[in-house]
Amino acid sequence: MEISYKQLLANISTFIFDVDGVLTNGMLTIMPDGELVRHMNVKDGYAMKTALNKGFRVCIISGGTNQAVKSRLAALGISDIYLGAHNKIVQYTEIIExxxxxxxxxxxxxxxxxxxxxxxKVGLPSCPNDAVPEVQKAARYISDYKGGEGCVRDVIEQVLKVQRKWDNYFDATL
Known part of the structure; x- marks a missing residue:
């Protein structure tokens, strides 16, 4: 009998996320000066901050190089932020080691x-519901949410709930 993705949630201690298409909706607004503007969901930010405060590791591996993205994620407390990663297995291996x-x-x-x-390579490969077909095929869990619209919150909340670490809404450390 195959193990369901729900059973795998109890083993998770580390989250690794892509940025464009996961933490954002994948759309870019190109400003007159050439700056690329992305939109992130604050609910995803809250979930990542909560996971960090509960002792989970949150890491970012992105092909993008936007320093504003790095600043936003660092402000949440994320220290493992790899930008400009085109062969993501290199950064994944570095995190594992x-x-x-x-x-x-x-x-x-x-x-x-x-x-x-x-x-x-990972225990629980997942994706937003608007991921490309090849990624959906590789995923053990496909979120009900699109990239930039709460898919990160979805997976973090599920893991924390299974591990009974989500229910303290009034934790003063948040």
């Missing part, structure tokens, strides 16, 4: 083809 993790303890969420090699 740095923290002596087992792949079964990692949930990765991506939305496009560069995410597939990492998804094939």
């Amino acid at each position: 740095k923290y002596k993790l087992k792949p079964d303890n990692v949930l990765y969420m991506g939305d496009d083809i560069p995410d597939v090699p990492v998804m094939q």
Whole structure:
């Protein structure tokens, strides 16, 4: 009998997320000066901050190089932020070795083809519901939410609820 994705949630200690198409909706607004503007969901930010405060690791591996994205994520307390990553397996391996993790303890969420090699290595590969077909095929869990519209909150909340770490809404450390 195949293990359901719900059973895998109890093993997760580390979340790794792509940015464009996961933490954002994948759309770029190009400003007159050439600056690229992305939109992130504050509910995803709250969930990542909550996960960090509850002792989980949150890491970012993105092909993008926007420093404003890095500043936003660092402000949430995320320290493992890898930008300009085009062969994401390199950064994934660095994270695994740095923290002596087992792949079964990692949930990765991506939305496009560069995410597939990492998804094939982790315990719980996941994606937003608007990910490309190749990514959906590689995923053990497909969120009901689109990229930038709460898919990150969805997976974090599920893990924390299964591990009974979500229910303290009035935790003063948040």
